Amino acid sequence: MSAETPVCQLLERQDADYRGWWWIAPPRDHWLETGEGCLVSADLSVRQAWLDRGRAAWSPFDSISAEAPGVVLFWPKAHALGEWWLLWLCAQLPEGTPLHLVGEHQGGIKRVLKVLAALGLGCRKLDSARRCSLFETRTARLPLDPDAVWTQFEAEGLNLASHPGVFGHGKLDEGTRLLLEQLPEVLPQGEVLDLGCGDGIIGAWMAREGRTVTATDVNAFAVEATRRSLAANQLEAEALESDVYSALEDRRFAAIVSNPPFHQERSIDYGPAARLIEQAAQHLLPGGRLLIVANAFLPYAEPLERSFGSFRVLADNGRFKVYLAER
Template sequence: MNAETPVCQLLQRQDADYRGWLWVAPPRDAWLEGGEGMLLAGDQIVLDAWRARDRPAFSPFADDAPPVPPGVVLFWPKAHALGEWWLLWLCARLPVGTPLQVVGENQGGIKRVLKVLAALGLGCRKVDSARRCTLFASRLDRVGIDPDAAWTSFEAEGLSLASHPGVFGHGKLDEGTRLLLERLPDVLPSKGDVLDMGCGDGVLAAWLARRGLATTAIDVNGFAVEATRRTLVANDVKGEVLAGDVFTGLEDRRFDAIVSNPPFHQERAIDYGPAGRLIREAPAHLRPGGRLVLVANAFLPYPDLLERTFGRFDVLADDRRFRVYAATHD
């Protein structure tokens, strides 16, 4: 089976025995998913794909840890601070001397890995480059930095929010979310079950729970799920936090309201897929009279999706950058 993505195509051409290796934060690629390695990832879509093939797949936030591998390949993410966190996690948990390879797209900043590894005192050599990607090799060692140090917190809307590299709105409140919060009191029920779709750092979930609503939060990003759990604890409020792709895992659940600042970026490309699924599938998860309330960049084509799905919708706010939409399920 041939690799599908450029980074995996670069790896496939190596004269290396990757059997049993640990693939860390990789993209979806049938060559990996059909191979003999193990997965470590925070992306629920990738985790679900591996598990659907009965392949060993692990989350860094789960209690079960992967067996010690003969080597590790880290797929360098766009968020460099997140890549640094993965390095610290691996150095802290795997044996000293474990072979490490780091691969990524040149356009995604993979060449910065040389400086990152040098700052951690890890040697590094370039192995190969092709398909506008580069592969480096090193070995894991103890670096004396706790990966938990990457977790920070900040205050917004009277809430203490947990923050981590790679989570939407890292270290600050997104302006679209701020606009959404200004309008929510006018359209939410005084009681009932509410879903925060794409919970990020948990600001919406904590805000909803603080108002006494029975709150469920879901995100495909395991780092966001962990951030939301920490945010709820920090604010002494309760809520259910789940890892899932849009409504995956919520098939039989109905809510009185769904609120969201849905993602549309997938790495460097614009992706309407998750938001489109959110809008199209929302009626099946709303009770009669329940509302979908979301905020989005003003240029995104959500009005057409909302009208096709709900028949009509309201624009609650428009500051030319962001719009807040509300649609009611009859």
């Protein structure tokens, strides 16, 4: 099967023997998923696609047993996250392991040259096509600890952990702030779900208010950030990796609260938010509430109307809207 994405099409035409290599943070692409080697990704949905095909797949927080004759790192939109992956790979793998870096020009792959130079890693360009570039270097012992990229910030009286690539990295998002302003009046008692938890601000706020909280995210970095945020504030809650509702089975909640994502790297992707809304009633108790905030231009009115019959706009500041729908 031929590669589908531009970055994989560039890799497909290489003479390199990629058998057994680690593929780090790649996009969904059947050419990769039906090939050889193993996956390391923070994205649960990507890992699950590989596992469903019987392929080896790990989170960066797992203990990885496979050896790596080489590594291909797909450079992310968040450059600080790309730098974390470089530090992590150099800490994990033997010195001198071949490392290829690939990415789209619009995604900033050309900045890799400066990043590698700053880390003291040599580099050469291997190929360029499909508005993508491929570079080659090798791992080395670096004096920097990958854990050093974790930062903390304060918002709403909470200390929050932050990691590159997690939504709202290092600051409270304006939409989330608007959502939190509405919650005191409309959040019911009982067990609540923070879906797409990011750095954990919504879940931690609800736990502080005495709710029993489950927090989920498809991104392993977000789940770890939420766990660290909860610990930093001496709060108790359950934090799980979940592709929307995949880890929750038939559990039901008094409320589902979310600032749902609509970006996948540089592309707009309404899929997760649409599933969140369409399947919400199945995970709400009778009378349970769905509370979401979204950019004002996003087309959420129709799926809310279709799934719940009606909804209310609790707040609209011109940039963001807070919606409430009841089962």
